[in-house]
Amino acid sequence: MLEAFDLECIRGERRLFAGVDFRLEGGEMLFLQGKNGSGKTTLLRMICGLTPPAAGEIRWQGAAIGRLGEDYREVLCYLGHLNAIKEELTPLENLTASAKLAGETLTEDEALDALEAVGLLGREDLPCKYLSQGQKRRVALSRLVHEKRALWVLDEPFVALDVAAVAWLAGLIGAHLQRGGLAVLTTHQAVDIPAGAVKELKLS
């Protein structure tokens, strides 16, 4: 259960938002909406614990995330608008390296399964700098396939994906919600998530 109380965000001297509250149970998804510069990305970073809120608090299972520390980061999977992949490494290497850094065990078979799921099989040994923008995004998304985290925080996950991939990702998020997972995401595209309860939060 993820809760936020009275969050406030100040960037420079501008107050982007204030008094933001929400509550998210297992199996629910929070869909953040708002114009460019309304603070969507900042709110996502607050949920991850990267940016401290100017006021208010975020709690996971009733405890402040700052206090939980590593216990919270263990359940969290964050996908920012940067892909967090290394151009010099191949998709396979990127995936295994990021799994190791996240403290997970990932066999080569599982990694290849994940790459197959995002449609990159056959390119697993090609350095990522030779991949297209959409393919790089898929490498980043392949983490979602194998990491079994309860809370997904996704910043514009559908950007640069083609129609088929968008549908596939929507299905993946839906399955995650059905397993009892939580998700918070922003997107500019209209996407139909096939399962779970969707809550909306509009930042103005």
Place this chain on the structure above:
Amino acid sequence: MIGSVGAVAARDLKLAMRRQADLVSVLFFFIIVASLFPLGVGPEPQLLKKLAPGVLWVGALLATMLSLPRLFADDYRDGTLEQLVLAPQPLGLTVIGKVVAHWLVSGLPLALLAPVLGLQFDLETDALLILTVSLLIGTPALSGIGAVGAALTLGLRGGGVLVSLLVLPLYIPVLIFGAGAVDATVTGMGAEAHLSILGALAIGGVFFAPWATAAALRISLE
């Protein structure tokens, strides 16, 4: 715990191996700086022998600093740093892993190259040996302390120059005892005292500085 440090170090080493140009340019910088000094001060062997410890140590120090801005900059730019901060392990351990990798591709090669350059300065065998040992012990401290500066200046304009401004004053003790160890050998005094203090500085640099670096990284990412 060791595993997570190792995972970070292994990934950084693999990346460094794919970009060998960076590694080579740091080494060449060291070679060129050390070779410029005799041209500047004249070829008298006595003078060069006296200058050698300081010149080689300052050269190694500047070369290490040259490679510092890249320590976190690439990870910062492509979003990997956010993932490292969000990994379920203490950020300080991650930083130790990165410092270890940085030392393996900068400090270690510099230490191994130094005795060759020492020959240009007509150093004796025992001085060459102590030069290598002092660099082996001292350069980890340079990587560790330097990481604090690199983390503080992450993403700032003019970050490279700023790193030198922040880090060079903090490097002074390492320089004093590193060059002092070689100097003591040249003048016939023992280098043990210098080397043990250098060791203490290295332990501080590798095991304590990463926690300050972790705090600085969190601040830079906010």
Place this chain on the structure above:
Amino acid sequence: MNIHWSSFSDFLAMGGYGLYVWGSFGVTALVLIAEPIVAVRNRKALIARLKRQARAERGNNGSNKEQ
């Protein structure tokens, strides 16, 4: 407490160390006078800037209301 100097020129000469002593005191005086002057100037410039901004904001609000 007797005054140590017999004449003003003695005082200036500082027993032959005049250049050094007055060089020290002069630069110190310069710094301690210049620092407050710069600080006051910065403050005045800031206040003037903030007032201009406040005025611009009032102006904007006023024109919005007229619309």
Place this chain on the structure above:
Amino acid sequence: MNNRLINWFKYASPQSFYPLAGKMIPWFAAAGAVFGIAGLWIGMAVAPTDFQQGEGYRIIFIHVPASWMSMFIYLVMAFWAALGLAYNTRLSGMMAQALAPTGALMAFLSLWTGALWGKPMWGTWWVWDARLTSELILLFLYIGFIALQAAIDDPRRADKAGAVLALVGVVNIPIIYFSVKWWNTLHQGASVSLNRAPAMASLMLWGMLLMALAFWMYSIAIALYRARTIMLERERGTEWVKETLAAEGAK
């Protein structure tokens, strides 16, 4: 959190500190002037000639206070930095930022007067003495702090990054000092030793203490003044700044 702590935090908010600082500045400035005049009178007019250094020793009346202040201000800066990191108070960063330029100037004055003292006494503008070298490094640390804060646009990040740097610096200062001292004693042959402290006549001591107090008061006054400017700039969006500005205009 007990009541006392809450009270303390009330004064730690820029809004309540601003008028308080405004009232304190004239007192510190006046005290600085009084101590300064008294110190100069004793130091320059009354104090006797030093039997070893002649009249040249009179530089001590600014050299020593400036050196003390340069070190003390760094400690105070680090203290504010630690407070800011621990309690996340806005005021701490502003105080650290306000102190840094004065600290740097004090370090500069200490070096400048040291050089002018060294020339007639030891025949050279600069010696790589442990104390002079450490003072030079302290100046570098100040400049690094100021440069880092100037390079960061977001004031909150600037405060926190500066705080980490100040704390790293304060941990390192003793290490730097002792290593420089050790290095100096190792390399010192038969050259000058600057460690002998001549026994001072009580008038000289009084003059120096008064001057030190004057420097202290001056530093507090100028730092508070600068802090007030920083507060206005940082909090320019808030109501209290707008009210303060309106009041300033009425004067």
